[in-house]
Amino acid sequence: xxxxxxxxxxxxxxxxxxxxxxxxxxxxxxxxxxxxxxxxxxxxxxxxxxxxxxxxxxxxxxxxxxxxxxxxxxxxxxxxxxxxxxxxxxxxxxxxxxxxxxxxxxxxxxxxxxxxxxxxxxxxxxxxxxxxxxxxxxxxxxxxxxxxxxxxxxxxxxxxxxxxxxxxxxxxxxxxxxxxxxxxxxxxxxxxxxxxxxxxxxxxxxxxxxxxxxxxxxxxxxxxxxxxxxxxxxxxxxxxxxxxxxxxxxxxxxxxxxxxxxxxxxxxxxxxxxxxxxxxxxxxxxxxxxxxxxxxxxxxxxxxxxxxxxxxxxxxxxxxxxxxxxxxxxxxxxxxxxxxxxxxx
Numbered sequence: 001x002x003x004x005x006x007x008x009x010x011x012x013x014x015x016x017x018x019x020x021x022x023x024x025x026x027x028x029x030x031x032x033x034x035x036x037x038x039x040x041x042x043x044x045x046x047x048x049x050x051x052x053x054x055x056x057x058x059x060x061x062x063x064x065x066x067x068x069x070x071x072x073x074x075x076x077x078x079x080x081x082x083x084x085x086x087x088x089x090x091x092x093x094x095x096x097x098x099x100x101x102x103x104x105x106x107x108x109x110x111x112x113x114x115x116x117x118x119x120x121x122x123x124x125x126x127x128x129x130x131x132x133x134x135x136x137x138x139x140x141x142x143x144x145x146x147x148x149x150x151x152x153x154x155x156x157x158x159x160x161x162x163x164x165x166x167x168x169x170x171x172x173x174x175x176x177x178x179x180x181x182x183x184x185x186x187x188x189x190x191x192x193x194x195x196x197x198x199x200x201x202x203x204x205x206x207x208x209x210x211x212x213x214x215x216x217x218x219x220x221x222x223x224x225x226x227x228x229x230x231x232x233x234x235x236x237x238x239x240x241x242x243x244x245x246x247x248x249x250x251x252x253x254x255x256x257x258x259x260x261x262x263x264x265x266x267x268x269x270x271x272x273x274x275x276x277x278x279x280x281x282x283x284x285x286x287x288x289x290x291x292x293x294x295x296x297x298x299x300x301x302x303x304x305x306x307x308x309x310x311x312x313x314x315x316x317x318x319x320x321x322x323x324x325x326x327x328x329x330x331x332x333x334x335x336x337x338x339x340x341x342x343x344x345x
């Protein structure tokens with residue numbers, strides 16, 4: 001079109017974005033004679049689509065969150081019905097998050113040990129955690145991201161049937177392992193561990209791969225004992241609670257040349273914990289799991305159903321002989337208050 005030539009305002013195009021009537025150019029770059037839309041009237045807007053857009057713009061729908069729960073959220077669960085709170089304890093890379101994720105994954109195939117899945121308020125959190133351990137992630141080796149430092153995060157499951165009865169809520173506390181390790185050096189840190197104080201069961205994870213390491217096995221035993229001692233020193237545990245001592249990464253242990261030694265170390269640690277803390281817990285039981293195996297030696301979730309059954313069982317407080325307290329490892333913990341002399345009349 002020559003400069004200064006006016007454009008016929010009757011020119012039209014079916015493409016609503018085209019400005020051919022203004023500048024004489026096809027928005028899609030065609031010559032006007034070959035443009036499939038040129039010369040056709042624009043279609044009337046779909047009224048249903050317009051109504052739908054207007055409705056979306058004017059109505060806001062609030063959906064419940066599905067991320068991890070806070071301690072306050074768990075308090076609401078405790079008031080709403082029967083609930084079991086589980087504190088999963090251990091150093092970094094012991095397998096805390098993998099254990100929690102594997103239980104959720106087991107329910108994808110149906111009931112677990114006679115217990116059925118009813119619902120969860122943390123579905124998005126579970127799915128995000130489980131993704132990298134599934135085939136869909138296209139990872140060569142199953143992987144679960146480490147828990148970030150900060151406040152404890154709770155995963156939630158509503159269960160029914162079997163040992164869960166008609167309805168029972170399960171809240172699984174997950175905290176960064178660095179924070180539990182820090183409590184071994186400074187017990188006062190554990191005062192903020194809300195998941196431990198409210199727990200029905202504590203679950204202490206023993207890293208099977210570290211037991212296989214000749215240079216790390218003894219440090220692991222001392223580290224776990226000190227973590228548990230810190231919780232005791234700060235009054236975070238009570239006699240109604242149960243303690244599960246869980247050997248993780250069982251697939252790695254069973255296929256290693258040092259398998260017998262690792263099992264002996266686990267049994268030795270279990271005996272030590274029973275000797276030191278047996279009077280402080282309703283029960284101390286061992287478990288062996290392969291939550292997210294890296295080989296085909298064991299199926300995913302091996303041993304998790306037995307641990308879940310332990311979590312769901314009601315706690316029975318022991319009749320402890322407080323006149324003979326346990327032989328604590330820390331000298332400070334063995335100190336006892338001295339009665340003050342009565343004032344003279």
